[in-house]
Amino acid sequence: MIAYIKGNLTYIQDESVIVEVQGIGYEIICANPFVFQHLLNKEVLISTYHYVREDIQVLYGFKDEDQKYLFTKLISVSGIGPKGALAVLGTVNVADFVGAIEREDDKYLTSFPGVGKKTARQIILDLKGKLTTMISISSTDSDHELQHKEVNQNLAQLDEAKEALKALGYTDREIKSVLPKLPNDENNSTDTIIRKALALLMKN
Incomplete structure (x- = not known):
């Protein structure tokens, strides 16, 4: 079992990252590869799960052990x-x-x-x-309900922001690359998220 990969993060793709270890590039499938964007071309340690079946072997990667x-x-x-x-x-x-x-x-x-x-x-x-x-x-049940409501609201705001960015001509890859850096609490409106995303995209 491969518990983690430590090496140089050389490339980020839509569904995976490539980490080079002693001249070998390991492709690691991730839920959101762009959470590692700030570590591009730097040494990383990514927790991995080595998935093995008769017809396939895949490395899945995660931002933390949880x-x-x-x-x-x-x-x-x-x-x-x-x-x-x-x-x-x-x-x-x-x-x-x-x-x-x-x-x-x-x-x-x-x-x-x-x-x-x-x-x-x-x-x-x-x-x-x-x-x-x-x-x-x-937490109490009311705390859970409030937290659940806030999470759903945050996801809805992010979805609205993503659709607006697509309408402006940005690709899914470009949008995914800035998602980890966007504000994700209930105090930020969709417009605030869009403005922050545009500022990040113009820097790229």
Whole structure:
């Protein structure tokens, strides 16, 4: 098992990064490769999961160990493969996701691509009580509801900003490259996010 890759980050693609180690380039599939944008051409250490099947070998990479741990648990759930797990990790806060499992919040879980009601129930059945060591669940129900509302609002604002940038002629790759640097709290309007994105894009 390859637990991590340490080397020079030489290239960032739409779905992966390339890390060179002693003259060998390792392609690592990531939920959002552009979270590593600030480390381009620098030494990085990326936590990895070596996925092996009869017809395929893939390295999946993560920005931290919590993401990696959640990924390994998600792919153990019937109906969720690596692509589905990455789709969840691409937009989720790990603590929020674990909290939703503990609260049996089907509505939250089904908001992710490829997760229907049946799969959401399977996630809860398989993982409830097994992930709480990753986070400290001490908030009240009202705190969770507010946090959930804020997360959904933030995602909606980012989606609106992305569509506006596309309308201005920017490509998905260009937009993805600045996403990790954009403000993501409820105090920022869609216009604020767009202005920040445009400033970053003009620098690139």
